[in-house]
Amino acid sequence: xxxxxxxxxxxxxxxxxxxxxxxxxxxxxxxxxxxxxxxxxxxxxxxxxxxxxxxxxxxxxxxxxxxxxxxxxxxxxxxxxxxxxxxxxxxxxxxxxxxxxxxxxxxxxxxxxxxxxxxxxxxxxxxxxxxxxxxxxxxxxxxxxxxxxxxxxxxxxxxxxxxxxxxxxxxxxxxxxxxxxxxxxxxxxxxxxxxxxxxxxxxxxxxxxxxxxxxxxxxxxxxxxxxxxxxxxxxxxxxxxxxxxxxxxxxxxxxxxxxxxxxxxxxxxxxxxxxxxxxxxxxxxxxxxxxxxxxxxxxxxxxxxxxxxxxxxxxxxxxxxxxxxxxxxxxxxxxxxxxxxxxxxxxxxxxxxxxxxxxxxxxxxxxxxxxxxxxxxxxxxxxxxxxxxxxxxxxxxxxxxxxxxxxxxxxxxxxxxxxxxxxxxxxxxxxxxxxxxxxxxxxxxxxxxxxxxxxxxxxxxxxxxxxxxxxxxxxxxxxxxxxxxxxxxxxxxxxxxxxxxxxxxxxxxxxxxxxxxxxxxxxxxxxxxxxxxxxxxxxxxxxxxxxxxxxxxxxxxxxxxxxxxxxxxxxxxxxxxxxxxxxxxxxxxxxxxxxxxxxxxxxxxxxxxxxxxxxxxxxxxxxxxxxxxxxxxxxxxxxxxxxxxxxxxxxxxxxxxxxxxxxxxxxxxxxxxxxxxxxxxxxxxxxxxxxxxxxxxxxxxxxxxxxxxxxxxxxxxxxxxxxxxxxxx
Ligand code: ADP
Ligand code: MG
Numbered sequence: 138x139x140x141x142x143x144x145x146x147x148x149x150x151x152x153x154x155x156x157x158x159x160x161x162x163x164x165x166x167x168x169x170x171x172x173x174x175x176x177x178x179x180x181x182x183x184x185x186x187x188x189x190x191x192x193x194x195x196x197x198x199x200x201x202x203x204x205x206x207x208x209x210x211x212x213x214x215x216x217x218x219x220x221x222x223x224x225x226x227x228x229x230x231x232x233x234x235x236x237x238x239x240x241x242x243x244x245x246x247x248x249x250x251x252x253x254x255x256x257x258x259x260x261x262x263x264x265x266x267x268x269x270x271x272x273x274x275x276x277x278x279x280x281x282x283x284x285x286x287x288x289x290x291x292x293x294x295x296x297x298x299x300x301x302x303x304x305x306x307x308x309x310x311x312x313x314x315x316x317x318x319x320x321x322x323x324x325x326x327x328x329x330x331x332x333x334x335x336x337x338x339x340x341x342x343x344x345x346x347x348x349x350x351x352x353x354x355x356x357x358x359x360x361x362x363x364x365x366x367x368x369x370x371x372x373x374x375x376x377x378x379x380x381x382x383x384x385x386x387x388x389x390x391x392x393x394x395x396x397x398x399x400x401x402x403x404x405x406x407x408x409x410x411x412x413x414x415x416x417x418x419x420x421x422x423x424x425x426x427x428x429x430x431x432x433x434x435x436x437x438x439x440x441x442x443x444x445x446x447x448x449x450x451x452x453x454x455x456x457x458x459x460x461x462x463x464x465x466x467x468x469x470x471x472x473x474x475x476x477x478x479x480x481x482x483x484x485x486x487x488x489x490x491x492x493x494x495x496x497x498x499x500x501x502x503x504x505x506x507x508x509x510x511x512x513x514x515x516x517x518x519x520x521x522x523x524x525x526x527x528x529x530x531x532x533x534x535x536x537x538x539x540x541x542x543x544x545x546x547x548x549x550x551x552x553x554x555x556x557x558x559x560x561x562x563x564x565x566x567x568x569x570x571x572x573x574x575x576x577x578x579x580x581x582x583x584x585x586x587x588x589x590x591x592x593x594x595x596x597x598x599x600x601x602x603x604x605x606x607x608x609x610x611x612x613x614x615x616x617x618x619x620x621x622x623x624x625x626x627x628x629x630x631x632x633x634x635x636x637x638x639x640x641x642x643x644x645x646x647x648x649x650x651x652x653x654x655x656x657x658x659x660x661x662x663x664x665x666x667x668x669x670x671x672x673x674x675x676x677x678x679x680x681x682x683x684x685x686x687x688x689x690x691x692x693x694x695x696x697x698x699x700x701x702x703x704x705x706x707x708x709x710x711x712x713x714x715x716x717x718x719x720x721x722x723x724x725x726x727x728x729x730x731x732x733x734x735x736x737x738x739x740x741x742x743x744x745x746x747x748x749x750x751x752x753x754x755x756x757x758x759x760x761x762x763x764x765x766x767x768x769x770x771x772x773x774x775x776x777x778x779x780x781x782x783x784x785x786x787x788x789x790x791x792x793x794x795x796x797x798x799x800x801x802x803x804x805x806x807x808x809x810x811x812x813x814x815x816x817x818x819x820x821x822x823x824x825x826x827x828x829x830x831x832x833x834x835x836x837x838x839x840x841x842x843x844x845x846x847x848x849x850x851x852x853x854x855x856x857x858x859x860x861x862x863x864x865x866x
Contacts, residue, residue, distance in 0.1 A: 139345045150341050158325055179377065187227075195255075197253065198255075199252070201252075204220045204246045253271075352847065364385075391822050395822060415584070457586075460587075487540065487560060652711070726748060734774065792817050
């Protein structure tokens with residue numbers, strides 16, 4: 138009897154060496170592991186082409202015919218073996234760069250073979266390099282291929298095309314039409330453990346399974362969604378009996394995967410909210426009202442009002458708030474955060490706002506002090522550069538409850554920073570802070586403070602659900618009135634002259650300009666050189682202007698001084714690397730020139746663009762690239778030119794790059810080793826899975842209902858084996 142936890146090495150076709158390889162390369166050690174290693178695509182192996190109808194654009198073709206003769210071409214290392222292969226409708230070349238000796242010994246001329254591979258055109262002739270070759274041997278191929286082959290042969294000699302097609306059509310439902318293709322590493326391929334061998338191992342496992350795989354979803358869900366059984370799904374995901382069954386298997390397994398991820402997140406969140414009580418903040422309080430009626434410089438947007446209401450509801454619910462606030466750059470998140478902090482202060486608690494950089498922390502301090510004016514709310518700054526006596530006083534006053542709002546960087550989570558009564562924490566720019574750091578803030582208070590996480594990198598809804606499933610999400614989806622969308626253009630770097638003319642026009646109108654250069658670690662030296670050269674050129678071109686230069690190699694104080702000069706309008710042009718990416722606010726800046734824009738990701742480009750368009754004037758973003766661009770880069774640039782909407786851009790980014798590369802996902806504590814579901818494409822299934830998981834957790838948090846027993850049991854098993862799942866709890 139075969140057990141799922143049985144060591145893979147005892148399966149026919151594996152053995153100790155391959156077992157080692159499977160463990161090292163794919164972390165497959167058990168029978169269950171290999172059943173969970175799904176094919177990445179399927180190849181239709183019932184279709185046989187004729188040589189006369191193939192061309193170099195086809196992905197794969199299967200042919201049947203004979204090798205007429207072999208030929209060796211070239212000398213030494215570039216030597217290759219070429220076989221002239223014919224099926225009666227034409228000839229092509231089969232080419233090998235390795236196995237030159239062994240191939241002709243194994244595959245004899247004038248014997249009928251099935252060959253399979255990717256056709257290419259070389260010097261006007263079609264060839265297939267390193268094809269799969271299989272003798273036409275019915276017993277090895279099983280009935281299905283044999284039938285297909287016979288069909289093919291019949292069709293070759295059948296001039297009545299319609300009837301041949303009908304034949305094929307009629308028999309196709311009886312065929313196993315799709316063969317699995319498995320990803321294997323180079324090392325595996327070198328040692329003969331290729332996709333075909335993987336398929337054989339899986340087939341051997343399945344042959345040994347003498348009873349169905351145990352079900353992993355409760356019957357009511359299977360019924361509700363019309364899923365096939367787990368056993369059928371696994372069998373068909375590897376060896377689909379037909380395309381329809383493959384779709385059913387995929388739907389079931391995608392749902393199941395997302396469902397258990399959601400179960401894990403939702404159950405954990407619920408457990409936590411039952412264990413951890415939030416601070417009750419029943420009042421709106423005097424500071425909020427004073428601010429709202431006497432100091433608010435402009436009316437709130439509807440979106441801002443809505444978010445403040447949502448936060449306010451959380452604060453008086455008795456539950457601990459964990460809320461993600463998403464809002465495009467410039468949507469006015471800081472003001473929302475401030476007003477929420479004022480509610481906390483009105484309930485006699487302290488608040489704290491944490492920014493990812495010193496510059497941003499200082500800017501927050503200024504912004505908040507400006508907003509508050511003469512109100513008696515004490516706001517102080519704590520960063521790494523606040524030292525000596527000043528620091529001592531701040532720490533003492535904080536512990537004595539004399540400071541209302543502490544603005545800072547990572548410095549605020551150091552152990553010696555003690556609050557008298559911390560009740561509300563704002564974290565700006567989520568992606569720079571990990572889950573662990575968030576958790577550390579909680580220890581600063583007997584009862585966990587309410588946490589508002591703000592991000593200007595909009596995260597598509599589907600991703601947020603998987604990634605921050607433990608957070609509630611609020612969205613500011615509206616910009617303050619009067620903003621003109623930034624006009625974005627793409628320019629090749631050969632056209633700098635026209636670019637400088639445009640910049641000149643803006644400067645003449647009293648505007649300020651950013652020039653941004655990429656800075657990526659591996660090529661730091663070259664990038665710095667680019668920046669320096671750019672700086673020199675710009676200084677020459679605009680010799681009547683003052684030019685600032687900021688990059689990561691500067692000391693924080695130098696960087697800051699230079700940023701301040703630009704912010705005060707003492708310099709007209711800022712030449713910088715991406716250090717200016719986050720948050721910096723200079724409303725008079727109207728042009729953002731991004732050099733080597735092809736080297737930036739979409740969300741980064743959008744962030745950079747958000748630095749301009751903060752005043753009432755028309756602003757421009759100019760994306761400068763080299764002439765030769767990959768298709769993907771062209772798409773990226775086009776999306777930027779077409780759209781100013783951060784959410785749409787994030788959505789597109791997710792589609793282009795996949796979730797694994799998106800900013801923020803690395804530290805999120807939720808790894809993206811989804812096996813089959815794709816959150817960029819399977820949004821609807823994700824929503825279904827989330828609803829079902831929420832329903833079960835809501836109905837049966839005590840795990841008593843027998844109808845859900847199967848779910849709780851499987852969740853426990855998964856939590857044992859999924860390494861990353863512990864990380865979010
Ligand atoms: P972000 O969401 O990118 O952090 P900010 O909070 O920096 O945005 O706000 C951008 C600018 O918009 C700031 O100058 C801010 O004072 C201003 N602002 C915020 N809310 C409003 C509003 N309701 N009406 C007009 N201007 C606003
Ligand atoms: Mg901001």
